[in-house]
Amino acid sequence: MKFAMIGAGAMGLRYGILLQEAGNDVTFIDTWQPNIDKIREQGGAYVSRDHKDRHLVPIKLETPESYHGDPDILIFFTKQMQLADFLKRCEHFFNDRQYAFTCMNGMGHIEKLQQYFADDKIIAGTALIATVLNGPGDVDFMGKRGAGKMNMANLTEKPDEMTHRLFDELEKAQMHPTLTTNFKGTLMTKVIFNSVINTLCTMFEIPMGELGNFEKAYDLGRQLIDEAYDICERDGITLVSSREEEMHALDINTRIDMPLHYPSMYQDMIHDRPTEVDYINGYIAKLGREHNYEAKTHIFLTNLVHLAEYHRANE
Ligand code: NAD
Numbered sequence: 296m297k298f299a300m301i302g303a304g305a306m307g308l309r310y311g312i313l314l315q316e317a318g319n320d321v322t323f324i325d326t327w328q329p330n331i332d333k334i335r336e337q338g339g340a341y342v343s344r345d346h347k348d349r350h351l352v353p354i355k356l357e358t359p360e361s362y363h364g365d366p367d368i369l370i371f372f373t374k375q376m377q378l379a380d381f382l383k384r385c386e387h388f389f390n391d392r393q394y395a396f397t398c399m400n401g402m403g404h405i406e407k408l409q410q411y412f413a414d415d416k417i418i419a420g421t422a423l424i425a426t427v428l429n430g431p432g433d434v435d436f437m438g439k440r441g442a443g444k445m446n447m448a449n450l451t452e453k454p455d456e457m458t459h460r461l462f463d464e465l466e467k468a469q470m471h472p473t474l475t476t477n478f479k480g481t482l483m484t485k486v487i488f489n490s491v492i493n494t495l496c497t498m499f500e501i502p503m504g505e506l507g508n509f510e511k512a513y514d515l516g517r518q519l520i521d522e523a524y525d526i527c528e529r530d531g532i533t534l535v536s537s538r539e540e541e542m543h544a545l546d547i548n549t550r551i552d553m554p555l556h557y558p559s560m561y562q563d564m565i566h567d568r569p570t571e572v573d574y575i576n577g578y579i580a581k582l583g584r585e586h587n588y589e590a591k592t593h594i595f596l597t598n599l600v601h602l603a604e605y606h607r608a609n610e
Contacts, residue, residue: 299366305428307372313468322355333432341433359384371397375574398422401574420447421485444471448478484535487523490576491516493558504554529586572600
């Protein structure tokens, strides 16, 4: 299949290179000039696994303005706050035959994609796949080959032939996809998961294991989970896991599965980039407001993360 990977950062490079290695035709499209220059100078991107086996993988890279191809599927892996600009700059090669797929964190991206793609062409999901961009043109696929897993669902909740073809390619690329027919529930379950782990680890600049092993981790998580689940219930969203299952997933992921990992929002914080907190805890709070529910803890945490960003900017 022919893919355009919109955003050649950590996740764009990981998905794109694994899809390329599975036999697909992938073109990467990026706007960050140091990354574009480095990849062109090197003739590709350097890929490591858990800091080892660093090697060069040749890739095709274009800017939005230089690309004139006609991919079957456009995969979006930008940060939430970058998406509107990417969409505007890429619009010239969109057509109504193409599908848009993404596993970005947070919420806010679907409404933006809907401005350019019909609902039956939008597929989105969630990725539990840890990847770090060491710097321009240099990516670390954390975990062993085939590590991680992901969910995907059609916005219409009606998988079609192209959905199954995409699923098969993702499976060949060892991304371990699960296809669901619960669009908002699938996405919101990950938003809630991130609203605890990403946010707390980023604010305190700690790896996930340190949160999981903290004696009050259950209490911290429980308060955030309860607020978020109350709001989703009011919105009629059927989450993929119960409150207890979500608490259990938080515990296993932090203490056992990825104790040494720093979440992606942390990577932004330490590189003095804005975090996606407004699209994670901030989105939960916004959804609460639509149902006259004041998500006090999520609002407080959103503001605290902004305080941490502000502090770094003034250091
Ligand atoms: P990323 O920041 O690595 O890349 C996104 C875009 O930002 C790319 O265009 C990249 O070139 C550019 N970029 C990277 N560093 C930059 C810098 N210092 N200054 C300016 N531009 C820069 O983002 P990502 O980690 O690939 O995340 C994409 C989406 O996937 C996000 O919504 C993220 O939350 C989500 N996600 C990430 C991970 C992960 O482990 N990285 C896992 C699951 C989901």
